[in-house]
Amino acid sequence: VKPQEPTAPSPGAAAFDPAAERTFVDRVIGRDPQALEQLTQRLACVARILAYRNHRLGRPLDDDELRDVAQDTCVAALRRLPDYEPLAPLESWLFGICELQLRDAVRRKARLRQRAGPLGELDVAATEAAPEHRVLDSAEVERLLVGLGGIEARILRLKHLEGRTFTEIAALLELSPNTAKTLHYRALARLRHLLDAERTRRETT
Amino acid sequence: MTDEDFDLADRALLAELLAGDRPPHDPAVAERLARNPALAAELARLTALGDALGAVGHERHAALAAARAEVTDADLAIARRAVAAAHTEAKPRRARARFLAAAAIVLVALIGYAVLHGRGQPPDDTILGPGPAEFGMAPHGVVAQGALTAFTWRTPTTPGGAWRITVYPAQDGQPTSFTPVFVVDELEGNAWQPDPTRLAALRELAAFCWDLTALDRDGQALRSARAFVRWSR
Numbered sequence: 001v002k003p004q005e006p007t008a009p010s011p012g013a014a015a016f017d018p019a020a021e022r023t024f025v026d027r028v029i030g031r032d033p034q035a036l037e038q039l040t041q042r043l044a045c046v047a048r049i050l051a052y053r054n055h056r057l058g059r060p061l062d063d064d065e066l067r068d069v070a071q072d073t074c075v076a077a078l079r080r081l082p083d084y085e086p087l088a089p090l091e092s093w094l095f096g097i098c099e100l101q102l103r104d105a106v107r108r109k110a111r112l113r114q115r116a117g118p119l120g121e122l123d124v125a126a127t128e129a130a131p132e133h134r135v136l137d138s139a140e141v142e143r144l145l146v147g148l149g150g151i152e153a154r155i156l157r158l159k160h161l162e163g164r165t166f167t168e169i170a171a172l173l174e175l176s177p178n179t180a181k182t183l184h185y186r187a188l189a190r191l192r193h194l195l196d197a198e199r200t201r202r203e204t205t
Numbered sequence: 206m207t208d209e210d211f212d213l214a215d216r217a218l219l220a221e222l223l224a225g226d227r228p229p230h231d232p233a234v235a236e237r238l239a240r241n242p243a244l245a246a247e248l249a250r251l252t253a254l255g256d257a258l259g260a261v262g263h264e265r266h267a268a269l270a271a272a273r274a275e276v277t278d279a280d281l282a283i284a285r286r287a288v289a290a291a292h293t294e295a296k297p298r299r300a301r302a303r304f305l306a307a308a309a310i311v312l313v314a315l316i317g318y319a320v321l322h323g324r325g326q327p328p329d330d331t332i333l334g335p336g337p338a339e340f341g342m343a344p345h346g347v348v349a350q351g352a353l354t355a356f357t358w359r360t361p362t363t364p365g366g367a368w369r370i371t372v373y374p375a376q377d378g379q380p381t382s383f384t385p386v387f388v389v390d391e392l393e394g395n396a397w398q399p400d401p402t403r404l405a406a407l408r409e410l411a412a413f414c415w416d417l418t419a420l421d422r423d424g425q426a427l428r429s430a431r432a433f434v435r436w437s438r
Contacts, residue, residue: 044276067283071283160258160261
């Protein structure tokens, strides 16, 4: 395994330029060859993100399965590229897709093993014991934020996932800082309501 | 306990505390929280939720930092194959795009015809919409013709997936509550016509917003878009 320096831009949150990122994505969608090559370089992080997260989850997927998920994630990201909103670097957006794809792959594997019999069931139990069982895991947060939608989801992403200050959030979303703070409270309250509703739904089904 | 259970001052205080503008141990704040246990409990719950989101944020930053440091040739090969696959897939999509463009022109012509022939009989109920495009799947709007009202949208669903519509009361382009007026699940196709009960609930609102959520085959939310609408009476 030979480490390779990324040659394409990979901006961190501090250096992030929304307009430049939007232009880059538009060039990719317009199939500009240079932009496509840069995107390829940037998409290479997908396999690494998945490997890191798989490791953190207790390695529920083996290397071959992980490669398949990486391929599927890259394809899914390319299909969903027109959905990208330049609130954070593309890599951060890719992380969200990685989480959802990884969670789905782990679930599929768990279901297959459940059907496979007693040995499979033991393996499923091992998977469930992995540190997914925090108060919220990354995939769940992604799913909840997608469900929440709108400006509230954007504010929670920027504040808690991207570590932005309210002044930065206000500038990015063209709001006053006070409005951003009020919406932040409302977003948290609404998210909690969604979690409560989900818990109730689970308990009744 | 919901947002509406607190008065304006309580909500402003919660917003300030959650933003870190005021410390909870400030004597005035501590006294107010001691007098209102429900407010203190709400603060604790929302703070814990914010902390949980922050922990997820830390994990995300760690994963992204690890990914930047360790990209390999094999990782690059996976990305290259995906980009190449997307490129070959793009050709049939262009044909579909042309078909959709033609269909859109026909649709606009039909709407124009309907508008011209509908003049002189103002509809008793007209909903004005749609809202902003988000995640590339803006709801198409709410179409009203007299008593017939339907929610429509354009984006095709995921194979095996479905749609969810969640309606909230709204004012000035913002939802005024996060408690839904109603939720409709398991919708298929690209339109939904509310039953008389739900239509009556909508008519009681001067304005509302509806969230359209795409669900996968397991009922998990994939993406969401919101439209604000109001009745013209």
